[in-house]
Amino acid sequence: MKHNFGAGPGILPHEVLKQAAEGVVDFNGIGLSILEISHRSPEFEAVLAEAVKLVKELLNVPEGYSVLFLQGGASTQFALVPFNLLPQDGKAAYLETGVWANKALKEAKNFGNVEIIASSKADNFTYIPKDYTIPADASYFHITTNNTIYGTQLHEYPKSPVPMVADMSSDIFSHPINVADFGLIYAGAQKNMGPAGTTLVIVKNEILGKTGRTIPAMFDYPTQVEGGSMYNTPPVFAIYVSMLTLRWLKAKGGVEAIEKENKAKADALYVEIDRNPLFKAVCAKDDRSYMNVTFVCTNPEHEKAFLELCDEKDIVGVKGHRSVGGFRASIYNALPITSVHVLIDAMQEFAEKNK
Ligand code: PMP
Numbered sequence: 217m218k219h220n221f222g223a224g225p226g227i228l229p230h231e232v233l234k235q236a237a238e239g240v241v242d243f244n245g246i247g248l249s250i251l252e253i254s255h256r257s258p259e260f261e262a263v264l265a266e267a268v269k270l271v272k273e274l275l276n277v278p279e280g281y282s283v284l285f286l287q288g289g290a291s292t293q294f295a296l297v298p299f300n301l302l303p304q305d306g307k308a309a310y311l312e313t314g315v316w317a318n319k320a321l322k323e324a325k326n327f328g329n330v331e332i333i334a335s336s337k338a339d340n341f342t343y344i345p346k347d348y349t350i351p352a353d354a355s356y357f358h359i360t361t362n363n364t365i366y367g368t369q370l371h372e373y374p375k376s377p378v379p380m381v382a383d384m385s386s387d388i389f390s391h392p393i394n395v396a397d398f399g400l401i402y403a404g405a406q407k408n409m410g411p412a413g414t415t416l417v418i419v420k421n422e423i424l425g426k427t428g429r430t431i432p433a434m435f436d437y438p439t440q441v442e443g444g445s446m447y448n449t450p451p452v453f454a455i456y457v458s459m460l461t462l463r464w465l466k467a468k469g470g471v472e473a474i475e476k477e478n479k480a481k482a483d484a485l486y487v488e489i490d491r492n493p494l495f496k497a498v499c500a501k502d503d504r505s506y507m508n509v510t511f512v513c514t515n516p517e518h519e520k521a522f523l524e525l526c527d528e529k530d531i532v533g534v535k536g537h538r539s540v541g542g543f544r545a546s547i548y549n550a551l552p553i554t555s556v557h558v559l560i561d562a563m564q565e566f567a568e569k570n571k
Pocket residue numbers: 224288289290291292316360362363364365383384385386404405
């Protein structure tokens with residue numbers, strides 16, 4: 217088996233993949249595939265209901281919030297958030313911490329005014345800005361909790377005077393959160409929740425329906441809430457595999473237990489990066505991500521050879537994003553700590569060889 221450090225679509229638990237494969241051939245012994253039954257059948261309705269219930273349980277979602285499984289990826293939410301929450305003459309505040317945050321705020325500009333209240337763009341997004349004031353007259357404040365490309369993460373969330381909207385695509389379900397601090401949370405499934413094809417949205421009902429805009433049904437959160445994510449045919453396979461992944465997470469002890477594992481994995485890797493003279497980290501220490509660990513070779517000429525060594529050891533997906541270079545080890549929930557140790561061993565072997 218390979219050690220899968222890919223940034224996304226990322227590693228899924230092996231047992232989930234096996235269950236999903238079974239369900240594709242014969243779902244729960246009914247003699248039909250999960251892919252060839254009506255989404256309105258009791259069988260699929262039970263899958264969706266369990267997925268929603270697991271999200272509520274795992275994240276302790278309070279009353280007054282709706283849980284949706286939508287389509288179009290997190291990138292669609294970049295537009296649906298302002299479409300639904302930003303009146304034409306209104307203003308939205310954004311924290312610019314990377315390319316994804318930047319794409320989100322660009323979409324918002326199509327719907328109203330956007331204020332970038334802080335940005336780390338000038339330093340290639342190697343840290344999370346902390347010194348800023350969130351304007352109290354904004355319709356909402358948008359953050360990206362984990363910056364997949366750069367390997368930075370907000371370890372503390374700001375207190376916002378206006379509804380806080382968070383893109384949690386790459387760290388949802390990796391640690392406990394207080395949903396009540398947020399107006400809306402969204403996350404593409406394909407890192408910690410399941411396969412690409414569905415996007416989780418958790419929204420506080422009372423912030424909806426205030427823009428005075430007519431919104432096409434598929435893009436209108438209240439319509440999706442009313443339809444229970446079934447205004448149209450939902451992405452049945454992606455929801456099914458997400459449900460299986462959330463079941464797996466619950467059986468492991470939920471987000472509290474997985475947070476401990478994630479920290480152990482990240483800490484072991486950062487200790488090695490800081491210790492090993494051939495490698496160095498690129499981001500501010502306080503803002504280092506527990507999900508995407510970015511680093512480079514102290515001598516850039518070594519990078520190709522290290523990637524070749526990784527390849528020999530069945531370590532895949534560690535090449536850094538083109539805008540950062542070097543390496544990115546994504547250590548999502550499903551990646552076992554044994555894979556992290558294989559990577560650390562490779563780094564040590566590489567240092568021995570290049571003394
Ligand atoms: N936000 C973040 C933080 C991401 O990491 C990604 C994808 N890697 C996206 C948004 C875009 O997601 P999608 O491809 O589902 O539109």
